[in-house]
Amino acid sequence: MKKTTAVCLVVMMLLLFTAGCSKERAAGRPGETELTFWTFNGLHEQFYQEMVKEWNQKYPERKIKLNTVVYPYGQMHDNLSVSLIAGEGLPDIADVELSRFSNFLKGKDIPLADLTPLIEKDRDKFVEARLALYSKNGKLYGLDTHVGTTVMFYNMDIMKKAGVDPASIKTWEDYRRAGKKVREITGKPMGTVETNDSATFLSMISQQGSGYFSKNGKLILNSKTNIDTLNYLKDMVNDKTLLPAPGGGHHSEEYYGFMNQSGAASVLMPIWYMGRFIDYMPDLKGKMAIYPMPAWKEGGDRSAGLGGTATVVPKQAEHLELAKEFLGFAKGSKEGNIKLWTVLGFDPLRWDVWNSKELKEKNKYTDFFRNGTSIFSSLLEIKDEINPIYLHEDFSKAADLVVRQVLFDALKTQEKTPEEALDEAAQQLEK
Secondary structure, three states: OHHHHHHHHHHHHHHHHHHHHHHHOOOOOOOEEEEEEEEOOHHHHHHHHHHHHHHHHHOHHHEEEEEEEEOOHHHHHHHHHHHHHHOOOOOOEEEEEHHHHHHHOOOOOOOEOOOHHHHOOOHHHEOHHHHHOOEEOOEEOOEEOOOOEEEEEEEHHHHHHHOOOHHHOOEHHHHHHHHHHHHHHHOOOOEEEOOOOOHHHHHHHHOOOOOOEOOOOOEOOOOHHHHHHHHHHHHHHHOOOEEEOOOOOOOOHHHHHHHHOOOOOEEEEEHHHHHHHHHHOHHHOOOEEEEEOOEOOOOOOOOOEOOOEEEEOEOOOOOHHHHHHHHHHHHHOHHHHHHHHHOOOOOOOEHHHOOOHHHOOOOHHHHHOOOHHHHHHHHHHHHHHOOOOOOOOOHHHHHHHHHHHHHHHHHHOOOOOHHHHHHHHHHHHHO
């Protein structure tokens, strides 16, 4: 009875949203094939429309019309899940955000097309960690929108006042010592730590080769590396090197207001966070500079790859082969990777375009940051220091526990030790 009810609910949901989309699936012009694209981020449409223009110029006999449907985040992922189960109402391509991606890799019969052939020829030109992220059993099921190279953004006015050169900060202990000097001279914290988002913690464990799951799928959330890292973050909060981010995370209105007034000397975030400075912290223009992350020891890794939205092709897509070809063209070609930067301001998956002339030209990003013209020269130095984060069927659940419980309990309220918080989350995952 329960199974019948669930099936009926799925069918009803499918009929509701496919009916809503029917008006948007108007036929293209004669000679055009209409591909439907689902996303939760309207900005991504700009990139794909640019790539449609490029495709149509290159392949005039196989023109594409892209029909984009922008849904709210949760609804889009739920709609995609329902349509994949029902096998009807499917888009040709769709965005899937990183924290939801593992939901589509469950079981043996994965409903997404294998995209490995799209990048095989030039695989050595891609940042491998970003391919491993969306792979299972050696097959690639999604192509990301950026690398998410994680860096340290420094407020150079504060650093100069404190007499600290960011270039001299090689390790986390250097960072902590510099933080003491910054605090004593300027009265400001060295940085902030997220307590309701995972960027700070995940980037710091990733650069040590850790994560929530190992390559073979073993749960390592409460590993010694992760416990030690969370303890280190707690110690930096307690000695006031770091301040819990106002609003809980680096995407909150409270944080933007705090940082826009030069509230802290630095922030650890992926390179795509440049856009947040421009949009929400305009008073920092000309003050911020970009440097590698501090390593855990001299010569250690100085970056991580965080965040991400991969584009997928459902196996049962109406125009399966064309959709795969177009996605390979959009995100696998040099032209497409250059546009990931020029249109969206993202660090492209292909590192071989990072030193191209297009990525060196001035734009709103290079103008905002003090060392903006050398952004990709810096990233080339650390491209091989990004470790893969391994997804697992329970990755979404683990990420949710870290955000909702672990960081809050261990860093914000400190009602539990880092070991207790991580052990408790691991136990919930193992049930």
